[in-house]
Amino acid sequence: MWTDDTAHSATKVPEGKGDRLIICHAGTSNGFVQISLLAFKSKKTGEYHEDMNAEVFTEWFQNMLNNLEEPSIIGMENASYHSVQLNKHPTMSNKKSELIEWLKANNIEAGESMLKVKLINLVKLNKPQSPIYILDEMARVCGHEALRLPPYHCQYNAIELIWAQVKGYAARNNTAPPFTSTKMMKLLEEACNNVTAVDWKNVVEKTKNLVLHDWERDVNIDKFIDSQLIINVNDESSDSSENESIVKMEEE
Template identity: 30%
Template sequence: MLLGRGIKTVQSVWSEYCDQKELTIAQTPSNKSSHVTRIPRSKAVMTLVLEFIREHRLNRASVVAKDVLALLVEHKRMKVDMTNEKHRAAALRVTQLFLARCGFKRGTQKGVSYGISAELAVKRDRYIRYISTQLQLSTPRTIVYIDESYIHHHYSRHNNSIYHPDDTASVPKKAKNKGRRLYFIAAIMSGGESDPKLLGLEIFEGGNRQPKDYHAMFTSEFFLEWFADLLDEIDKLQKYGVIFAMDNAKYHRTKPPDTPRGSMKKSDLMAACKDYGLDFDGVPTKPVVWASLKDFISRNIPAEVEKMATERGHVVAWTPPYHSDLQPIELIWSDVKGKVGRQYTATTSFEDVRRRLDSAFDELPSRTIYNCITHTENMVKEMNKYLEQLDEADDDAEESGDALSSDEVSDNSESDFKNIE
């Protein structure tokens, strides 16, 4: 039936209408109407519960329905006689139902990321403000994104392969080890839809004793030599005022050889402080001397790579820690390694992996590079808009006398990046 009712029901209603020329309005079923709930479904209550749960989870504390019930009672959002066991049990069931209907779940939250400190948030905001400003110029500056990665012998990407859940015999045996590694370093350059390029690609194999952290395979000497070649390549392309975006890897931030180190004697550190104009009251201990000296060095002595870039008229921008999503070259790594991994079989040799890796880089379309860079830069612009909205909200709050506390974000100057750790 079109009305969604049985024939007898329709006949009965029609007969009633024919006899009385009017219809009796049936009462709405109790399970179809809105009821007054003990816990208000207001935005204020949801915000209260969300902030309470978030605060406890960030401190690695467990949160259960009893904790939420106590919160609601404490903030007078729910009236409960906590001394009465039956009332308390009924209120707990109501709280559990409220949490379930609001979408809360129990267990380990998947896909979570590291919480960042206020200091890292400032570094992130500085980077976003700076890059966004450069992208909004009438003639945007060229940005070169630099990164390193690796792929091991038995790397496979078969997560889209067809299988039958009941066929356990088709489950492949897990490799006994990941095998040897191939390391690679490269850069991608923005420049519009027709000019994105892969630059400075270098692939090499590690030694017999390979470290767990692949970054240990890259040294400052190797990186500085590679960066010098990259600068020459940039000059040949006649690109000037380039921004080199790279992460905070130790070998990226190597200071000049004559920079004081914490392993030096206290007398040598004191002499360095005197040269830099740092004074102390009384007789400080070596840790105090080194702490002041280290802070001065990080703020005033540029890394070797920064000096090399500045001498050619370029600048280095340090991407904030734990924000690999701000590096479009990470998407290139995923694309290239995916092409290699999807070709893996049990008979794949290490030489096959090297050949497929070379082929994947050789056949990398410029359109893919352009799309990866555009995706990331659009995300940076959106994040910058969000930061501006937060600033406007803070200004409005200050005008109303109810200002929200916020960290200062420095201006969009290139000098910011010389001071970021």
Template identity: 25%
Template sequence: MAADPHQSTSAMNYAFMSPDVYNVKFKETMHIISRVVQQCTEEQSNTPLPCNDYLQRASKYTGFDTKMLAKYANSDDPHVILKYQEADRNIIYQELSNFYLNKKIMPTTRQLFDALYEKIPVYIDIRNFRKLLVKMGYAWKEIVPYGLVIMEKPAVTYERYHYLKKIMEYRKEELPIFFVDLRCENGKKAGPLYFLYAVSKCSIQAIDTYEFNQDLNFEKWVEKSLLPIIPPNSVIVMHNAYYNNEQIRKVPTINSYKQDMIEWLEYNNIPCSRSLSKTELYTLVEKYTNCNEKLYKSDVLIKNHGHKVLRIPKCIKEVAPTRLVSEAVTKTVLTKNPKIITTLLQDIPMDWLKKYDQFIAEQERIIFENDMKIDSIIDDLCETMKRFNTKADPDSDLPSCSDSE
């Protein structure tokens, strides 16, 4: 059965955990091993033991909070930790909004971490919570004399604003909207199976399946399967993903050849001279990069046929009806027979799709209005906190960009 459109996304259970979760747990395992070895080494020269309380000692070894360790120690289920899923950005966004709009303060790392203690995975301590915030597009702003507080990076906020404003306009104009996605499912007896599809409020169409070793060509699928079936002046919405991110003219990096930089500048009608040094050419590339929209092959193909393209920001990637498809497929016993997936998707009732589309539209409106409220008060919050008499606890262990990757 398909997911209830009014059920919160955090409450939905999935049959398959994303690879990111396994990566996080693997990194956490290695971090714990490293920490235990380090603490045992230090303990060799310490008599008596540095901590007599077993929870404090376990906390010293693992880096986990004593409250979390107590919960695990008192559980009869040896797999209690494995039941926790990856951290949900939406939960962090909601709690941060609560600090801004209701508590009227900008939180420190510790304040936000404590407020989210019961809502984030137990394998995340405050050190890794900081890294998680960086990955999710948050940063720290220094409020003198109060200290460092958390806020979303302006580029992330603007990307979300631009997307929500556009899709709300398209909905108001009643344009046909199709959400495109690529799913990968693992059958119990078969290997991975990829399938591309487009979902609207009326139906799921253009379903094509691919074996693991097949060469998936997104532009070919758009041209042969998607474009022939969608009405004129449609809106195609998709995630930023490896399969649809091939650029017509990729922006050079500092490591690119000089000739590649010249060709990029000439392609974008930016005056330059071949006598300029590589450093001077790259300075021009950096200066004008943000002034030129990335030209993706798939976007150009779709636009050339009279349609519009939107890309869902990573920060709200779940605000799309493709979640309904995910629910429908992962709760079904899969085999490697593509017809089963195709039939399953085509049989999702139209009223479910309409309800879910309404639910997504409502979520878009709520997030947009919430962002506007925060935007209207954020400057005043900064000024108010500058007048605080107290100072926040020091936050000296901030991660670098490389730490979060």
């Protein structure tokens, strides 16, 4: 079976039974990207990231780029295997030798006689202003742009709605033994074949509208916060009323 670790996405396989598939795919408003389905049986029983790592994903990503038919903006979540950096700068937790190695690789003079605090300062002065990710550069070289989605905002990734459709098909058709990877692979292929270009077009459009809606909402909130809300409190009026009350009391 496959799951995103939420109850609603799991099949009705008895707990602890059956094989587990690791699945990776991509799509556009025209449908799934051709020859880009990656699916294999998990060798682990715990966290799926033990099977899906940067090496596996990078190889799949290059193949997917080769099969994109037109320049595209690729929505990227921030899983660790999506976010391997080029020329990642060291930190205070790195060994002194690693600091020196990075500085020399970036044509910055450094040596063993320098204190570690001095080396760290050199790194801070010369590190890239923002991270450069290997996958983003791969996309750029192929004429595409990688768009990093905000953390914990999977609703901005259109394929999540497609996965819901695929998982729903699996749940409805995997309720009896045998619970094997061979059976699940067949169900996966059937489920993907049942997803049409119209399905993809609809979810991409829905996701775009959601992004625009949330952007406009945030812009309006930003404008409201930035505007000045002034409340005038007339202290003189309050004092005058109090004085008038005192005068009346004295007259009585």
